[in-house]
Amino acid sequence: MTSSVLLIDDHPLFRSGVAQLVQGDPDLTLAGQAGDGPAGIALALSLKPDLVLIDLNMKQMNGIEVLRALKAAGCAARCVMLTVSDDGKDVLEAMRAGADGYLLKDLEPEELCLNIKRAVLGSTVIESCLAGLLVDALKAPPQVDVGSLTEREREILGLLVDGMSNKQIARVLGIADTTVKVHIKHLLRKLNVRSRLEAAVWGFQNPQFRLAQAPG
Known part of the structure; x- marks a missing residue:
C-alpha cells in the first residue's frame, strides 16, 4: 500500500521537482500540491494525506502558521518541514509547534523519499547536520523533575x-x-x-x- 503526500510550497519549480520525485517512487503517491498556506490547509483537510511536506518561508502564511493551523484543525497527517533554513531556532520552533520532522531542501532525492517513508511510519525525521543546532537552541533548559x-x-x-x-x-x-x-x-x-x-x-x-x- 502506498503512502500519500501533499506538498505545500510557494516555489513552483521546486514544488514540481518534489512532485515528480514522489510520483516516481513506487511506495508513494502524490495527493496534491498547493502554492500557499491557506490552499494547503484546505487540501490537507479534504484529501487527508498520510504526510504533508511544508515549506517554512512562505509569503502569505509561513510554514509554522500552517503547521499550527493543521494541528488545531485535528489534521491526522504527519507534518514535515522542508526548507532552506538551517537556523536552530527555526528547527526548535517547528518541533514545538508539532512538526514530525525537519529536512533541508538540498537533501539528496533518495534521502528525501526515505525520510518521507520513515515519517509516515511514525519516526521523527531530522537531518544529522541539524542535531547540533537543536542542542544549541536548548542550551538553557527549564527546570526538570x-x-x-x-x-x-x-x-x-x-x-x-x-x-x-x-x-x-x-x-x-x-x-x-x-x-x-x-x-x-x-x-x-x-x-x-x-x-x-x-x-x-x-x-x-x-x-x-x-x-x-x-x-x-
Whole structure:
C-alpha cells in the first residue's frame, strides 16, 4: 500500500521537482500540491494525506502558521518541514509547534523519499547536520523533575534517543501503543519539554537518566 503526500510550497519549480520525485517512487503517491498556506490547509483537510511536506518561508502564511493551523484543525497527517533554513531556532520552533520532522531542501532525492517513508511510519525525521543546532537552541533548559522519572520512563527515554516510533517502542517493551503514549506524555511533563524530539535531545545530553532496554 502506498503512502500519500501533499506538498505545500510557494516555489513552483521546486514544488514540481518534489512532485515528480514522489510520483516516481513506487511506495508513494502524490495527493496534491498547493502554492500557499491557506490552499494547503484546505487540501490537507479534504484529501487527508498520510504526510504533508511544508515549506517554512512562505509569503502569505509561513510554514509554522500552517503547521499550527493543521494541528488545531485535528489534521491526522504527519507534518514535515522542508526548507532552506538551517537556523536552530527555526528547527526548535517547528518541533514545538508539532512538526514530525525537519529536512533541508538540498537533501539528496533518495534521502528525501526515505525520510518521507520513515515519517509516515511514525519516526521523527531530522537531518544529522541539524542535531547540533537543536542542542544549541536548548542550551538553557527549564527546570526538570528528573527525580520522579520511573524506570519505564527512563527506558522509553533511551528508546526515544534511538529514534524509535511509538509502535517500535511498544514492540520492544512488550506494551500497548496507548501505554507508550501515556508514558511519553508523563515524560514530557517531567522534563518540561513540548515534543518527543526535545525529550530525545535532553536524553542524549543526559545519558545518566536513560536505561538500557530491560531484558525480555
